[in-house]
Amino acid sequence: MNKTDALIIGAGPTGLFTAHQLKLIGLDCEIVDNLDKIGGQCIELYPDKPIYDIPAVPECTGEELTNNLISQLKPFDIKFHLSERVEEVKKEDANWLVKTSSGNTFLTPNVIIAGGVGSFEPRKFAPKECEQYENKSLFYSVKDKNIFKGKTVSIFGGGDSALDWAIELSKDCKINLIHRRDEFRGAQATVDKMQELVKSGKINLFTKYQMANARGDQKLESIDIKHDNNEIKNLKSDYVLGFFGLIMQLGPIADWGLNLNKKTIEVDTEKFETNQKGIYAVGDICNYPGKLKLILSGFHEGALAARACFKLARPNEKYRFEFTTTSSNLLKRLGKKE
Amino acid sequence: MAKITYITHENEKYTIEVQNGLTVMEGAIQNDVPGIDADCGGGMACATCHVYVKEDWFNKLPKKENGEDDMLDMAFEPKTNSRLSCQIIVSDEVDGLEVNIPSKQA
Numbered sequence: 204m205n206k207t208d209a210l211i212i213g214a215g216p217t218g219l220f221t222a223h224q225l226k227l228i229g230l231d232c233e234i235v236d237n238l239d240k241i242g243g244q245c246i247e248l249y250p251d252k253p254i255y256d257i258p259a260v261p262e263c264t265g266e267e268l269t270n271n272l273i274s275q276l277k278p279f280d281i282k283f284h285l286s287e288r289v290e291e292v293k294k295e296d297a298n299w300l301v302k303t304s305s306g307n308t309f310l311t312p313n314v315i316i317a318g319g320v321g322s323f324e325p326r327k328f329a330p331k332e333c334e335q336y337e338n339k340s341l342f343y344s345v346k347d348k349n350i351f352k353g354k355t356v357s358i359f360g361g362g363d364s365a366l367d368w369a370i371e372l373s374k375d376c377k378i379n380l381i382h383r384r385d386e387f388r389g390a391q392a393t394v395d396k397m398q399e400l401v402k403s404g405k406i407n408l409f410t411k412y413q414m415a416n417a418r419g420d421q422k423l424e425s426i427d428i429k430h431d432n433n434e435i436k437n438l439k440s441d442y443v444l445g446f447f448g449l450i451m452q453l454g455p456i457a458d459w460g461l462n463l464n465k466k467t468i469e470v471d472t473e474k475f476e477t478n479q480k481g482i483y484a485v486g487d488i489c490n491y492p493g494k495l496k497l498i499l500s501g502f503h504e505g506a507l508a509a510r511a512c513f514k515l516a517r518p519n520e521k522y523r524f525e526f527t528t529t530s531s532n533l534l535k536r537l538g539k540k541e
Numbered sequence: 542m543a544k545i546t547y548i549t550h551e552n553e554k555y556t557i558e559v560q561n562g563l564t565v566m567e568g569a570i571q572n573d574v575p576g577i578d579a580d581c582g583g584g585m586a587c588a589t590c591h592v593y594v595k596e597d598w599f600n601k602l603p604k605k606e607n608g609e610d611d612m613l614d615m616a617f618e619p620k621t622n623s624r625l626s627c628q629i630i631v632s633d634e635v636d637g638l639e640v641n642i643p644s645k646q647a
Contacts, residue, residue: 248586320580320587326647329618361614383619388611413618431621448615450647451580451587466580496582 205282207231208516209313209509210301212289215243217486217501218317219272224509226279227533230516234281235303237288237322242269244319244487247449258499268498278538288322292459292482297515299481312515315508316477316484317501320466322454326447328359332417333443340423341443350442351376357426357438359414360446363389366397368444373405379438381409381428412436417443456488464490474511475504481515483508543636547574547592550644559631565640566590566627576642583627585609589647590626591616592640602629602638617645 209225211218214236225232240246245254245265253262263271287303292314294300301309325343327333333341351372357379358369366389369380380397387394400406415429418437425439453466462469462478467490470476475483485508486501494500513522527533534540545568547555559568569577569590578589585608594602599622609628613619626640 244581244586248581249584326615326617362611383614384610386610388614450589450615452647466578 205233205307205309207233207309207311209315209512210235210299210309210311211315211317212236213243213317213319213486213488214238214241214283214285215317215319215486215501216245216268216272216498217319217505218243218315219269219276220502221315221317221485221505221509222281223272223276223279224506225512226276226281227527227536228509228513228522229532229536230509230512232281233284233309235284235287235289235301235307237286237304237324239286241273241283241285242266244451245269247323254498256497256499278536288454290455312481313512314482315505315512316456316468316482316488317486317505318456318484318488320451320453320487321456322452323449324452324454325445326450328414328417328445330414330416333414336417336419336423336443340419340441341417341445343445343447345444348372354441355379355439356442356444357381357440358444358446361387361389362446362448363393364446365389365444366393368446369406370396370400373400378406379409379440380406381412381414383411383413385410409436409438414443414445467494470504473507475508476511483511543631543633543638545631545635546637546639547577548639548641549574549576550642561632563631564627565592565629565631565635565638566625568631569626574642576646577626578646579627585612585625585628588612588616588625591619591643591646592624592626593620593622593643594624594629594638594640596622598635598638599624602635617643617647 208230209232211234214234222232246269250266251264253264255262287305289303291302292299298310298312299314352375355377358365359381361382369378401408411431412428416427418425425437427435427437429435468477468484470484470489470491472491475485477484485504487496525533542558545557545559555574557568557572566579580589581587609625613623
């Protein structure tokens with residue numbers, strides 16, 4: 204059981220700056236994120252795209268912004284729990300008991316949801332029949348490539364993940380690569396390499412086809428793929444891999460008794476608190492009159508939510524407002540003063 | 542101003558007058574047309590405002606820009622007439638446009 208003053212859900216820019224604000228005012232915090240890396244949408248959706256509306260930063264990419272926020276957290280010791288999804292949030296006396304997908308538990312008076320548009324989950328195949336084979340012979344990521352040895356693997360997708368795995372697994376598997384159009388969005392060198400392997404017969408390429416059906420009694424035996432012109436082909440397959448990127452899903456957050464409005468959480472604009480005392484929402488996931496989905500708004504919301512956390516984490520102390528330019532307390536926490 | 546008709550998967554029709562300069566996605570979101578999520582807010586980064594455009598209209602619309610097809614790879618059941626509605630800008634020329642909303646966005 205981890206005890207902390209505040210638990211932040213989401214390691215995107217808003218979550219990171221909220222952590223900075225919490226540590227600055229002397230509170231502990233830990234961060235949980237479902238992705239395997241820090242940065243949220245900035246890293247997952249647009250690492251290379253420039254952002255032009257961060258105050259005092261004329262231009263920076265999603266990756267640069269993330270790296271700057273991480274270096275701003277350097278003076279502080281913050282525990283990150285990556286590749287973990289928060290599954291459950293339950294009231295326990297004055298605290299919230301939080302459980303993650305890896306079985307970690309936290310006891311904290313404050314939970315700050317900085318979850319963007321929810322957690323990133325793999326996009327799945329459309330046909331319903333695919334579901335029953337999921338995590339047995341149909342996967343959306345590769346955990347152990349050895350299980351594919353000597354088998355027939357059908358890989359779907361047109362990006363780097365699909366191409367990289369097709370190339371890698373073609374060494375000791377029979378590979379079908381299926382994509383909905385002729386163009387691939389993977390790196391050119393990877394596309395060229397794949398085309399070579401198609402020519403030498405190591406990869407069977409099917410373009411303008413999509414998944415239509417999965418067949419097999421207990422285990423997967425074959426799949427049907429359908430061409431743009433409706434022609435259907437049946438491919439014997441031991442395994443299927445789908446790489447269609449990630450989609451944001453609200454996920455378990457929907458079950459925590461919060462006031463939801465579409466995919467956002469209603470908050471007040473003083474503490475950014477939800478209808479549940481001690482649960483806050485900041486950044487893209489929160490909603491209030493006039494809400495702007497800008498990174499700068501998330502920073503402001505996180506700063507205010509952090510002050511609200513102080514009250515519940517230190518009920519017998521009084522929060523005092525201080526500037527980093529002059530406060531020796533703050534400068535000590537920042538490691539700038541003995 | 543253009544009249545845009547949104548047809549849901551359940552075949553419900555929503556005909557809405559959308560201001561020039563807005564996108565077909567914004568016309569749907571501002572008028573609570575169900576089935577268009579637009580998670581990323583129009584940034585061509587999520588493929589959850591995916592629609593199907595009838596053939597005759599599909600060819601009349603300005604062509605897809607770089608990156609739209611890459612995003613459509615990730616849409617739910619993309620077809621040859623798939624578009625991201627955040628990339629279709631409303632003008633007098635698209636008056637009468639009809640778009641079909643897929644059964645799901647993800």
